[in-house]
Amino acid sequence: MAVLTAQLARPTLGGIDNPHLSAALDAFAWAIPGESETKRSPGDSALSTHWPVEANGRAIAGQRMRAFVDDWYDRIHISPAQLDLGNVVSTQTTAVSLWNAYREPRTLLGVSGLDEGIELSGQLAAPLTFTALQERIWQVAVTPDGAPVLDTTLAWTFDNGATAELRITANRIIAWSFAPDWADGVLERLTWATDILQSESGVEQRRAIRLAPRREFEAMLYVEGRERQLLDLALFGWGSRTWALPVWPDIQLLDQPVALGATRIACATAGLDFAVGRLALLRGESAFVGSAHETG
Structure with a gap:
């Protein structure tokens, strides 16, 4: 059997060839020098940071x-921005979000x-804080009380001068x-x-002045x-107003009472003056119980 001559090589730990180092030292946590030690040079003088280092600087x-953020953010959004209520014969309520x-x-x-006949609800009274990117909803109600022709603008004013405007048009x-x-x-x-x-020859030309x-x-x-x-009070107070x-x-009588909040009423419409977007009058047993509604 051959005999080989060899030498036992010791492993290098931490870059130091030291036979007294043990691999068990790796189980200990690292000790990070304190801030006061890392910011001082060997001469015990304070070190200063010079970042970033500028070399050959030039102006370009x-x-x-511009991006989407410029078109959408840093402003107040209102929806809807205009309410065209048409003929208002009863209180019309619309949700408006800011x-x-x-x-x-x-x-x-x-x-x-806020003119006469316009009511605002749903939020606390101003001053009112909006957090960043917060949305609040108001209920804008237009009642039959007020000027016959309504054309006004509601404006929400904020601390930085920004405003959100809602234009309202209607005929009461x-x-x-x-x-x-x-x-x-x-009759x-x-x-x-x-x-x-x-x-001069007696030939006549006729043309209609009215469309209907x-x-x-x-x-x-x-x-x-x-x-x-x-009747006396209505003619005295609203004699110059537009009436429905x-x-x-x-006229026709309903077969059954109309439930509160109903959006559909069963009635005959064939051959009668019912049309989409026009008004229909609901009347009770007396003139005190009556209201007009838009048909859809």
Whole structure:
């Protein structure tokens, strides 16, 4: 059997060839020098940081590119921005949301433009704090009370001068809930307007001045007691207002009462003056119980 001559090589630990080092030392946690030691040089003088190091600095002309953040953030968003309510015969309530798109809190200082017949609810009174990117919802109600023609703007003003505006347009109409006296009947009158041009030879040219004939109703009213007082007060206070007059010949009685909050009423519409976007009058047993609603 051959005999080989060799030498035992000791492993190097930590870059030091020391036979007294043990691998068990790796089980101990590292000791990090304190801040006071790391910031001092061997001469016990404080060290200072010189970052970043500038070398061969030069100015470069450029332009900042706009992004989506510039179009959407750092402003106040309102939705919707306009309410076109058309004919208002009863209280119309619409939810309006305001979103603080600023990435910092904003304070609402107040709301201007609250004319007669416009009510605002759903939030606390100003001053009111909006946190960053917070949305709040108000309920804007327009009642039949107030000016006949409504064209106003509500403005929410914030502490940095930003404003959110809501334009409201409407025509306030009063429902005519007084019933006619059917004993004398109801007279319906249609009036056209035509312009007739005649030449020297006697040839005539006729053209309509109105797109549709003027429609009028004439009837005697049957009112007594409290209804008579209501009629006098209504004509005195709202005589110059626009009234929603029902088409009396198209009256019909409902087979069953209408539930509170119902959005659909079963009735006959064939051959009658019902149309989408127009008004329908609901009347109870007296003129005190009546309201007009838009059909859909």
